[in-house]
Amino acid sequence: MTSPADLDLPEGVEATPLALLLLGRQSDPDSERGVECPGDLPAASDPSLVARARAAKDALGERVFVLGHHYQRDEVIQFADVTGDSFKLAQQAAARPDAEFIVFCGVHFMAESADILTGPEQAVVLPDLAAGCSMADMATFDQVEQCWDALTDAGVADGVIPVSYMNSSAAIKGFTGRHGGTICTSSNAKRAMEWAFDKGEKVLFIPDQHLGRNTAVLELGLSLDDCVLYNPHKPNGGLTAEQYRAAKVILWKGHCSVHGRFNEATVTEVRARIPGVNVLVHPECKHEVVLAADLVGSTDFIIRTLDAAEPGSAWAIGTELNLVKRLAKQHPDKQIVFLDKTVCFCSTMNRIDLPHLVWALEQLVAGTVPNRITVEPETARHARQALDQMLSLP
Numbered sequence: 001m002t003s004p005a006d007l008d009l010p011e012g013v014e015a016t017p018l019a020l021l022l023l024g025r026q027s028d029p030d031s032e033r034g035v036e037c038p039g040d041l042p043a044a045s046d047p048s049l050v051a052r053a054r055a056a057k058d059a060l061g062e063r064v065f066v067l068g069h070h071y072q073r074d075e076v077i078q079f080a081d082v083t084g085d086s087f088k089l090a091q092q093a094a095a096r097p098d099a100e101f102i103v104f105c106g107v108h109f110m111a112e113s114a115d116i117l118t119g120p121e122q123a124v125v126l127p128d129l130a131a132g133c134s135m136a137d138m139a140t141f142d143q144v145e146q147c148w149d150a151l152t153d154a155g156v157a158d159g160v161i162p163v164s165y166m167n168s169s170a171a172i173k174g175f176t177g178r179h180g181g182t183i184c185t186s187s188n189a190k191r192a193m194e195w196a197f198d199k200g201e202k203v204l205f206i207p208d209q210h211l212g213r214n215t216a217v218l219e220l221g222l223s224l225d226d227c228v229l230y231n232p233h234k235p236n237g238g239l240t241a242e243q244y245r246a247a248k249v250i251l252w253k254g255h256c257s258v259h260g261r262f263n264e265a266t267v268t269e270v271r272a273r274i275p276g277v278n279v280l281v282h283p284e285c286k287h288e289v290v291l292a293a294d295l296v297g298s299t300d301f302i303i304r305t306l307d308a309a310e311p312g313s314a315w316a317i318g319t320e321l322n323l324v325k326r327l328a329k330q331h332p333d334k335q336i337v338f339l340d341k342t343v344c345f346c347s348t349m350n351r352i353d354l355p356h357l358v359w360a361l362e363q364l365v366a367g368t369v370p371n372r373i374t375v376e377p378e379t380a381r382h383a384r385q386a387l388d389q390m391l392s393l394p
């Protein structure tokens, strides 16, 4: 594998230490992904997997609560007690104080948030530790601290409120709590940013530049020029003190590689292919894609919109493929297609498959807690302030 040091980068640009990690059998506890998954997994071809998952879940009864994110595979979603977006799943985790085990079918930052929001005697289990999020990896704690130093040097840090997307590590949520900020998800980013502007003069939005830009410009009416892009791989983020002073929103240079695939050409292509199609995209898509679309919203908004859509209507959806396929199956009276012609699942969401779920549940039945996700108490305390702030947004 090429090491970051071997890369021929332009002057002033530093390589990220995380971007080249492979999924699967690696070990890097600082990363959202690439952590080894121990244990002998049942074979994916084992015909008894569904029955085994059911039997293990029945044996655990009320002791276990299974949460499933909308982007999870159908084979896993069928065992979820609750399905939802990351906001609803955080709420649900907090509302289950009696469950001994929370099995989180989602990705690592969601499981960390569940651990922060649940009691110390409750164990949060992530069936595959390699289920991280490449976007969350794009902001490390040290990089965010460096950014704060740059804001301090520019003389603006006192008026900056951090708004961190749920898709970030617990350490960054802790940073956010320590600096009086809030967490947000794609379903409440507008309210989170409004709240932050009531409290301060500027917002530092971490790590998804697209959600931050789409919210600032399309929901709050700011201009593109009010936003600057902080590049963690450049000295001072690649910005001057004057740019920090003039900006209203400082966007972190991170993005989702799944939603980043959609572009204006994919929107033009689907409109030509399906006359009258409605294009509905997630706000993690690029600004120009959102502008070219008819509607934009969180996974929850996408689901509600399709539930309410007229029979016979046509929809091209720009979000993760597991959800789009499920929606197409649930609405046979509507034409629902994936916005891109190329198949693209979120590879880390897809790490949680039926063999991993069966393995995790059977371990719990046997009295072992596998793949427990825990957040160090001091980090958890500050992260909880930022998560509680989100949960109490008006």
Ligand code: 13P
Pocket: 084, 085, 086, 087, 167, 185, 186, 187, 256, 284, 298, 299, 300
């Ligand atoms: P939601 O906040 O809509 O659940 O999305 C989470 C996510 O990872 C989107 O890529």
Ligand code: SF4
Pocket: 107, 132, 133, 134, 135, 136, 167, 256, 257, 258, 259, 320, 346, 347, 348, 349
């Ligand atoms: Fe992360 Fe994108 Fe996957 Fe969501 S879809 S978990 S943001 S990589």
